Amino acid sequence: MHSPASDTGKKGAICVFCGSSMGRDPVYAEAARQTGALIARDGFNLVFGAGSLGLMGEVSAAARVGGAHVIGILPDFLRHLEPPSRTTEELEIVPGLFERKARMMALSDAFIILPGGLGTMDEFFEVVTSAQLGVSPKPVAVVNTKEIYTPLRTFLDHLDAEGFVPHRASPLYRFVETPEEAMGFIREALVAAKT
Numbered sequence: 001m002h003s004p005a006s007d008t009g010k011k012g013a014i015c016v017f018c019g020s021s022m023g024r025d026p027v028y029a030e031a032a033r034q035t036g037a038l039i040a041r042d043g044f045n046l047v048f049g050a051g052s053l054g055l056m057g058e059v060s061a062a063a064r065v066g067g068a069h070v071i072g073i074l075p076d077f078l079r080h081l082e083p084p085s086r087t088t089e090e091l092e093i094v095p096g097l098f099e100r101k102a103r104m105m106a107l108s109d110a111f112i113i114l115p116g117g118l119g120t121m122d123e124f125f126e127v128v129t130s131a132q133l134g135v136s137p138k139p140v141a142v143v144n145t146k147e148i149y150t151p152l153r154t155f156l157d158h159l160d161a162e163g164f165v166p167h168r169a170s171p172l173y174r175f176v177e178t179p180e181e182a183m184g185f186i187r188e189a190l191v192a193a194k195t
Helices: 005-007 027-042 054-065 097-107 118-132 150-161 165-170 179-192
Strands: 015-016 044-048 072-076 092-093 110-113 140-143 173-176
Touching: 015 027, 015 097, 015 118, 027 179, 044 054, 044 097, 054 072, 072 097, 072 179, 092 097, 097 118, 097 165, 110 118, 110 179, 118 140, 118 165, 140 179, 173 179
Parallel strands: 015 044, 015 110, 044 072, 072 092, 110 140, 140 173
Antiparallel strands: none
């Protein structure tokens, strides 16, 4: 599972998908900060959407403070709506959302999904579908802070029960309660992938 981001001497790169807003509860921002700090603690690079606003900004700031190499991927049209984070060491400007997702997926060895909106859901389904089809079989951890993703989990279980999601897809992603659990799952998955 080698990626270009691995060339900076770290263990690899973890991409975090999350909201460009803070949400209504401070617990979401705390989970974002914990995630960034844990990525740095465990020696990974951070790949994210490059924005300075909301949970994206919290993740990148905490990762940078912890010593992680931070790579931001930003669509050109969002430069004025979501100003780039100053914690970003590498900033790539791409034409649009499709290119952004493709670049983030190419640079990353694993993914963490934090609370977010429609864009975050789009990114989640993109990486899970790519993993299911064998295009990019990389681990995906969904952090269910304050049970925000419990309805999503129920929906996916329903699709599985109705025969629309192959059973082989479920090991590719895991719903967890905390950022620490997310990192544990990713560490185990990456080690298993190398054996």
